[in-house]
Amino acid sequence: MIDLQHITLHKPVSAIQASILLPASKSESNRALIIDALSGYKCTLHNLSEARDTQTMQRLLHSAEQTLDVIDAGTTMRFLTAYIAATNQDKILTGTARMCERPISILVDALQKLGAEITYLKNEGFPPIHIKGIRPSGVHQIEIRGDVSSQYISALLMIAPVLPQGLTLILTGNIGSRPYIEMTIKQMANFGIDVSWEGNTILVKKQTYQPATFWVESDWSGASYWYSIAALAPQADIELKGLKKDSLQGDSAISGIMKNLGVHTTNVEGGVRLTKTPSQKRVAVDFTHCPDLAQTVAVLCAANHIHLTLTGIESLKIKETDRVKALQQELSKFGATLQEVKPETYELTRTADWQQPEYPIEIDTYDDHRMAMAFAPLALLYPIIIQHPKVVVKSYPRFWDDLKKAGFSIQ
Numbered sequence: 001m002i003d004l005q006h007i008t009l010h011k012p013v014s015a016i017q018a019s020i021l022l023p024a025s026k027s028e029s030n031r032a033l034i035i036d037a038l039s040g041y042k043c044t045l046h047n048l049s050e051a052r053d054t055q056t057m058q059r060l061l062h063s064a065e066q067t068l069d070v071i072d073a074g075t076t077m078r079f080l081t082a083y084i085a086a087t088n089q090d091k092i093l094t095g096t097a098r099m100c101e102r103p104i105s106i107l108v109d110a111l112q113k114l115g116a117e118i119t120y121l122k123n124e125g126f127p128p129i130h131i132k133g134i135r136p137s138g139v140h141q142i143e144i145r146g147d148v149s150s151q152y153i154s155a156l157l158m159i160a161p162v163l164p165q166g167l168t169l170i171l172t173g174n175i176g177s178r179p180y181i182e183m184t185i186k187q188m189a190n191f192g193i194d195v196s197w198e199g200n201t202i203l204v205k206k207q208t209y210q211p212a213t214f215w216v217e218s219d220w221s222g223a224s225y226w227y228s229i230a231a232l233a234p235q236a237d238i239e240l241k242g243l244k245k246d247s248l249q250g251d252s253a254i255s256g257i258m259k260n261l262g263v264h265t266t267n268v269e270g271g272v273r274l275t276k277t278p279s280q281k282r283v284a285v286d287f288t289h290c291p292d293l294a295q296t297v298a299v300l301c302a303a304n305h306i307h308l309t310l311t312g313i314e315s316l317k318i319k320e321t322d323r324v325k326a327l328q329q330e331l332s333k334f335g336a337t338l339q340e341v342k343p344e345t346y347e348l349t350r351t352a353d354w355q356q357p358e359y360p361i362e363i364d365t366y367d368d369h370r371m372a373m374a375f376a377p378l379a380l381l382y383p384i385i386i387q388h389p390k391v392v393v394k395s396y397p398r399f400w401d402d403l404k405k406a407g408f409s410i411q
């Protein structure tokens with residue numbers, strides 16, 4: 001089904017009562033795989049994600065080819081860049097056309113200071129890149145911007161213990177996606193690595209990864225689409241399995257955000273249960289530390305005529321697509337506007353007199369899994385067509401099957 005050019009989604013005929021086993025987190029999985037590689041593949045990893053980003057990481061770590069294609073996986077590109085340099089390999093890293101528009105110079109500059117030889121094969125600052133290895137420069141302290149992508153910082157932290165003198169990172173500017181840096185540090189701790197983070201300084205001494213066991217939790221970003229479904233369905237009782245209360249993932253913030261948007265979360269044995277609660281009509285959300293939730297929340301608010309103020313969405317412009325533009329374009333099909341009202345503050349509003357067209361609205365997905373999944377819950381209000389549904393394989397390959405389980409019809 002997901003190989004189709006497009007699918008038409010229709011709402012379930014009865015109340016939604018579903019128990020969903022979410023995919024495992026690709027973020028946790030990709031960190032665990034890099035750490036396992038750095039400890040000589042002696043770790044035991046359970047529940048690795050079926051997401052293409054993780055499958056790609058696994059395949060490329062073991063590939064003998066010189067050119068490694070990460071497809072559209074940001075963490076795979078950034079984490080492998082650091083890993084290949086630190087392990088003194090000669091490889092070319094490339095990806096999709098969009099991946100070759102996603103900046104990497106902040107990470108490459110840092111690695112070059114450490115002594116890595118890396119050249120750009122096409123455009124300065126962007127993949128494809130040729131990593132030729134490393135001749136340690138003696139530098140062990142680096143300043144790095146924290147406001148573009150936390151993935152550069154995570155990539156450097158994971159290789160830090162195996163560098164000859166460890167590494168001190170001085171973060172400059174605002175720090176975005178902070179929970180992803182914390183996730184990296186906590187996963188490193190699971191494998192015996194001590195990291196200290198005080199103020200804007202993160203210090204990692206030279207250490208040895210200790211082989212250990214790691215269990216990957218279900219994906220909270222993937223859970224967000226089910227929260228949206230619970231909010232939009234007239235009646236819903238949804239169990240999401242494999243999620244933990246004390247998660248390593250910052251996107252567990254979705255439970256707090258959705259408390260104001262119509263969904264109550266209860267912790268149950270082995271996961272969480274979502275039920276309905278009254279929604280507010282006006283909310284403000286800062287997505288600085290949970291950028292992957294922005295599309296879910298924006299689409300839900302547009303659907304439910306909730307006035308949403310969004311901040312912290314600058315990084316959305318350099319993800320799988322320019323997500324701000326993509327949202328503006330697709331939300332306009334529902335009479336909603338997403339406008340920058342002052343620097344870095346956006347307002348989402350919807351015209352009250354919008355008329356639903358007689359034909360199903362078509363959603364373009366811009367090669368972005370989160371565009372497909374964030375708009376899918378709208379089928380609870382109107383039949384919709386999703387273009388290129390296969391795009392979900394990046395993080396949640398069974399997404400459409402799970403929707404069917406919950407009673408949606410997909411043609």
Ligand SMILES: O=C(O)C1=C[C@@H](OP(=O)(O)O)[C@@H](O)[C@H](O)C1
Pocket residue numbers: 026027028074075148149150151154176177180291292315
């Ligand atoms: O480290 C990670 O696993 C991720 C970090 C975030 O990226 P940025 O740090 O670029 O915001 C997030 O958007 C991405 O989906 C996964």
Ligand SMILES: C=C(OP(=O)(O)O)C(=O)O
Pocket residue numbers: 072073074075076292319320370395
């Ligand atoms: C931004 C994302 O992933 P990445 O940056 O790893 O490609 C995402 O999954 O939403």
